[in-house]
Amino acid sequence: MSQPRFRIRILALHAFLLGLALLVLVPFTWMFIASLKSQEDFFSGMFFPPGDGAFGIAWDKLTWGNYKELFNLGFERAFLNSVFYSSTSAVFATLFAAATGYVLAKIDFRGRKFLTVLVLSALVIPPTLLIAPSYELLYRLGMLDTAWGLLLPTLSPTFGAFLFRQAVKQSVPDELLEAARIDGCSELSIFFVVVLPLVRPMIGAFMLITFLGMWNNFISPQIVLQSEAKQPLSVAIAQLRGVYRTDYGLLMAATVVSVAPVALLFLMLQKQFISGLTSGAVKG
């Protein structure tokens, strides 16, 4: 292909992709600007309120008032709840899944085959099937409206056990385990000292996946938690909408507060996340 024609094609491609990217980003921009508008100004201008400031925008009409109002409503408690639920779930689900994956991949004992099949076949169970019976179980255990009732069911992720079993098989050589045993390393510390560091990429990816999953989970906390003081952001924001239906600025500020920290976390760790996301699909 001749050089100039090739250049034009690449330029056209960039124009197309940039236009599309802009379309994807517009709702975010709109959300952020809307969160800075007071209720009176909400209808003035699609994005910024028009005025006689720079670029024809009334900059002085933008305000952090909605964010302050969120504080007055005690919205930060929902934020802290979300942080607590998501990080607890991420740490323990990852630890338990890694331990299970390691045992199923490397330790030979009676019943291993049966357990492997049992755990892997649970991957097929649609989570929606368990909603009603889990609620009844939590009721009988007296765990409704407790953090236990929300967290415990998330700590045995079968998908995680599957991922870690693959990761251990791929990146932990048997010889290394034997060498550690000969050096007098106890069986339990082999897991913590030898195995865990070798599957660190999977630990990062899976912790992030679990954290995001819990942060964005709506149906479980909606069903399990009744008291307002215990609710995470996902439930709190839906209720905020129920009460302040037309306070668009306030709702957008609450959405920004709920979404921004997770987005930042993701941006810092995105390489691991995407590799974890696609590793099961492409290599399978």
Place this chain on the structure above:
Amino acid sequence: MTSNNAKRTRVAWVLLTPFLALFVVFMVYPLVQSAFLAANQTFGPGTRTFVGERNFALLIEDPLFWKSIRNTIVYALGSLLIQLPMAFGLALALNSRHLRGRALYRLLFFSPQLMGLVFVSILGALAFEKRAGLINQALHWASSYSLLSWTTPSGGWLEYAWLQEHVMATLILISLWLYVGFNMIYFLAALQNVDQSLIEAAEIDGANARAKLFHVVLPSIRPVATFVVLLSMIGSLQLFELPYVLLDGNGGPNNQGLTIVMYLYQSGFELGDLGYASAIGWALAIMLIGLAFIQIRMMRREEASS
């Protein structure tokens, strides 16, 4: 040596116990219970009355249940037929040789996924609001140019009632924004894994772009494509948060936006009949498992024929 093995087995069980205990209590037990529950009627938790197969008999004649199935399938087909081709096209564009900034584009297109479904729903609810919403304002602005003025509906774009009259269209549009970039990631990963020597061989044989796409690229990404289709169907059939938040917890006008899982939620947690909810859960599970089964068989057949 035997003592070593015994020790190893003991440690294996120590490491397995937390996971297995939780797995049995919160996964296996509820699964078994869901079968029993489906044969009972409840008024809130802990109050069972045995009704046998009545729940399923009622379900088959329940017009709302069929409506929820219809709505869910419309949404699922929408995502299958619109979303996935767009995702694949975008992946092809991003896979162009000598394209710079691929990682940045990939991140930008993926970015809506950073918002959880509830938060997307809140944003969507406001964006599709009648007068204040971004969508109607943008359409109103665009149709003020004479070139596009013919697109204006009779009442004007500002009054266009997305959430009241066009629920499914709204859901599908939001899901495009949300999932095209996500599915694109899988397609792109698959495209980048296509054996370059196959493409070069096809080029030497004089294949044009079209022939390369249909005879080299598509066959070699078929396993990933099958996986993406399955994943997207499974996700679509379990749609809940988006319509639930958009429509304030009910099915919207004339239950246009009622999905299967929403109906399950309403039956179990608003009307308190966990038995009926479990029956709906099983109906959905059977659909999902059937779908997975068909896909696996298709994959097997393809493997056998190639």
